[in-house]
Amino acid sequence: MPSKKGKAGFVQQRYLLSVLGFIALAISYVQRFCLSLAITEMADGHHHTLSNVSGICVTETLNRNVTVPEKELEFDWDEKTQGLVLSSFFWGYVMTQIPGGMLADNYGGKVTVALGVMLSSFGTLLTPYIARSYGPIALVGLRLCIGLAQGPIYPSMNRLLASWVPIEERGRLGSLVFAGAQVGNVLSMQMGGFLIRYTSSWTSVFYVFGSLGVFWLTFWMFIVYNHPNQHPFIGTKEKLYLSNTIQTNDPRDVEKLIIPWKRIFTCGPVWALIIIHIGHDWGLFAMITDLPKYMKSVLGFSVAQNGFLSGLPYILMWFVAMSSGFIVDSLIASKRFSVTIIRKFFVTIASVGPAIGIVSASYSGCNKMWAVFSFTLGMGLMGTFVPSLKVNALDLSPNFAGTLLAIVGTIGCLSGTVAPYIVGLMVPNSTMEEWRNVFWLSAAILVVTNIVFIELGSAKVQPWNETTKRKYKNNSSENVSPILKPL
Template identity: 30%
Template sequence: MEKLQMEIDVKKRGNGLGFRHMQMVLTAVCATVIYVMRSSMGVAVLAMTDTTKNSTTVEIYEWNEEIRGVVLSSFFWGYTIMQIPAGILAKKFGGKPMLLSALIINGILCLATPTLAKFGSWIAVCLVRMAMGLTQACFMPSTHTLIGQWAPPQERTRLSMIAYAGIQIGTILTMPVCGMLSSTSLGWTLIFYTMGVLACGTAIIWWGFAGSSPREHRWVKEEEREYIESSLNSSGKACPPIPWRSILTSRPLYATAIIHIGFNWTFIMFLVQMPTYLKQALGINLKNSSSLSALPFIGQWIVLVITSVLSDYLINNNTLSLDATRKLFNSIGCVGGGIGLIVMSYLTSEHQNIAIAVMTLTGGILSSSGCGYVLNHIDLSPNFGGIMFGMTNCVANLIGILAPLSTGFILGDHPTDPARWRIVFFLAAGLIITGDLVFRFFGTTKLQAWNDAPNEYEPGNEKQMKNNTDSNSTEKASQEIVYSFQNQLKDK
């Protein structure tokens, strides 16, 4: 009775809004700014190379499509190679100083970009973007670390949703905002100056109001701190050893990695190439093309909300098995998205409105895969799902670097040629549809035997293990993903 009363008292102390919610909102603001800086180059590079615009105040560069592709891909060079080290640093120093460093460094780099481009040309811009990728690689592990410190298990899903909302918001805002900035008298330079000031301003707010943990935050009330720490301690589990050999030889994991690669290739193409496609292939002016490029990401957000609810309903009501549900939504996203890309490849400047509608619909359909392969890591192994996702994400980003490079190579000096754009779209469609076929025939949601590693559960926790294994709830899966990442960081 005393233990039950203690748990009730702890929950009462946690009722209502608190600093944990403010912490997640601040993290979402950081995510918004970081993703705006990450995505802005897709618009900026068009304005930097728009030779049709006569300007005496802004310098225009004659960079061909291959150089543009190198510039656009350079961010992912640093982002990919720094992912694992970033996790170690986030564990050692905490989430607050890592995000603070990323904001300050990226802000300074943005402010310096116009000058460096003038004296160092595209090579200097590539180095700047690579440095930004190196520092922004800390975002995911830092955010996972913060969620692990601030989010009680019973609130972890909704708090993590608040924190990661900034990703979609930043991506959506980038295109129209950068399009408007580039149309001013300062041209493309205003994009980088605005991003730099925004990042530095956000860094000041983050430094003053954020904390790596409730214990380190000077304004958190004692009741809320006890509520968070008691909740986290009550759910603590011993960290099991990592079965690296079993993970690296897992056929289902390789199937998941292949679809992850195909999806990431398509996502990067949407992120950095859509402004170019709208302007060069469809003949839409830069300001409008930048705004319209945000439509696929708005569609993604809407469809992801709908499919998440529907997927959860099908699983929890036993309408479809977990395996069937995962593969159904993965196929809707990949095959449907692939068909959309193929249709887009046959549309020209005479079909602008149709092309925009198809582009938006395709971007939305692609997000259905979020209820497919993305959650499959945790289906295979609740204990090591976070580690596995990090591995496939690293490989997917490494190969994804080739997406803008290949587009630049295919387009060459003919960026308005519909036939060349058709190759670009067919390549992406082929990769994502092939990945879905591999996932459908070789992927599985069956819990892997090596998930039950020695010492995985403390004595007396067999019941908890069974509950984790038998649960088909998407809510549970989402919580376990975050928890798995938290354990990964604690291990290092």
């Protein structure tokens, strides 16, 4: 047990890292999805006439043969083109996760996270110019580049957490960091809607959100370090505590890690994690990229209402993620249930809850409040995936946490790559019946992939996590809470 003597440090550096990591993911998600709302004010490729289009909610006082009045938008892009633009981010995103995770495992995640946010921010700032000057094909290329930049962020952050966060704090600190994604979703929807409405320009969302990333970068580079052993300002007590409770290697102290590719790809729990990621990412990305379009084209919300209401599910998701993180840590500390059982239980809530919610919303008809309630409650319950699904890669392999999450994320995000495009093909007229088929498909994918995780998933440290330099304790059993108490 670490000595009670020594400098405690004014600020616990693992908490400061977690806060900055939270902000990094919030900014990256804002930049990733702000186009989903902005495109509803940028482009519209069709105009509905009430006499020949069914399943669209409009004001009852309109006559049936009157064309729905629509604001003239800047670009004439049809639904297929918009789906292509929205999905192009993920083409680049899936390409750089594995290289980014490998770099993070061998050299640390600080620089890879910084480069990802910096390049993504510059791309976001350039978006209005590229769209106006060169058209949708060039915008597809820019969004692909933003995806390339953001690919390493998640696995690199995972590696940093593996080096800084003990298992008994993994639920709450992991929830804090990864819940940044939900906050980013909220900001992209609600703050985006506010900016568009009060600046009367869709370009404002890209200028504001791009600038936020550049501002964050100055703090990250001077405050964050790859490992507690490298940090010049860490207190003695915190350093001793972390050195006795975390079994990940300092990238400076060991030779380059040899990744056991064959053992990883023949590991059942890894494939369970990949499959559940496919289901989760499909449900999440389909809703993030297309819910604003549903709110506008079917339910008839204005841009300000659209931004506010589309953001509600992610506000609840953030609260659920944070509270469930504390619950998970408490359950692990109690030792009444295995870590595997705890992870599976919370992953199930994150799959079944959204499936029920989005199907219920699809049968709400023109009852806008019931649709909003169903979306909000269902997608809000997805927040329990943060202290379960998102930290499971750390359970399986702390030393290869970056690479493992990159592999899982790359394959899982293939669904995010195709989801917006497939949705665009399924809803050519944006009618309620077409959208109902989309929601049923998403619900089925969520439930089926969850069943696979229940059967094959695990929270045990896998034998291939061991290195010749240092072996992970208790590699053949469940993760258990260390005897040492946190500071």
